[in-house]
């Protein structure tokens with residue numbers, strides 16, 4: 001039974017809810033529970049979009065520094081290849097995902113948010129990768145995902161300095177996609193996610209796979225991946241239903257089964 005992370009499902013939306021007061025520090029147990037919740041969200045057909053949420057006060061203040069301080073080089077090196085895989089499981093969810101950021105999203109906390117397709121923050125949120133202030137660097141994918149999101153120059157500024165970024169600057173440089181009143185963060189995430197709750201699940205998964213899968217290759221391989229995924233959708237019920245609905249009823253009237 002998970003102690004700090006649960007998946008709450010309602011109306012086609014799965015919320016991965018972190019609750020480890022006071023700052024949702026991501027110790028090893030929390031990281032493993034995130035991995036399990038992400039796997040469940042991926043598996044369940046009644047989950048068509050996912051919100052990652054830390055509650056009204058804080059998203060997550062990073063990996064648990066008190067736990068990390070006890071670890072030796074040997075222990076950390078033995079797990080080096082797995083460090084980013086727990087939060088990375090969120091990036092592997094084949095459904096639209098959104099981080100609902102309240103308060104702080106720092107270090108591993110922002111690295112968790114980087115694993116989502118979208119980031120919505122309260123206007124009092126503060127985000128960043130302050131690992132350098134601890135004598136380390138981001139170790140849950142932040143050096144890779146942040147540089148791909150905002151460009152290597154801005155990523156270097158934030159990772160070299162470890163500075164916290166206020167919501168307005170985070171929006172301006174692309175760390176977050178939307179800024180709302182703190183009390184509206186979760187509702188804004190639900191508004192975004194609910195667009196997909198009755199969408200063509202197989203096509204949404206294909207779109208995510210094509211975009212994410214094409215990011216690191218050359219154009220030719222990305223186009224090949226896209227073509228493969230595009231063609232495969234012509235074996236789905238939703239493609240038949242979507243096109244038949246257009247012919248019979250005009251645009252935007254299709255009802256999708258997700259199959």
Ligand SMILES: CCCCCCCCCCCCC[C@H](O)CC(=O)SCCNC(=O)CCNC(=O)[C@H](O)C(C)(C)COP(=O)(O)OP(=O)(O)OC[C@H]1O[C@@H](n2cnc3c(N)ncnc32)[C@H](O)[C@@H]1OP(=O)(O)O
Nearest residue numbers: 023025061062063064065066075079107108130138139140
């Ligand atoms: C067996 C082998 C296992 C090997 C594998 C192990 C895997 C683990 C590592 C995986 C890789 C991690 C990679 C990641 O990139 C690294 C990080 O995330 S490093 C952490 C980055 N985050 C930070 O540096 C933020 C630290 N916190 C702060 O700066 C401040 O707390 C704050 C968030 C600005 C809030 O400040 P305040 O409002 O003043 O509140 P307090 O500071 O008093 O905090 C309240 C309370 O919470 C505790 N706390 C806060 N953040 C953390 C944290 N990250 N870890 C642990 N505890 C935290 C703080 O100590 C206070 O506790 P209290 O004093 O009340 O007991």
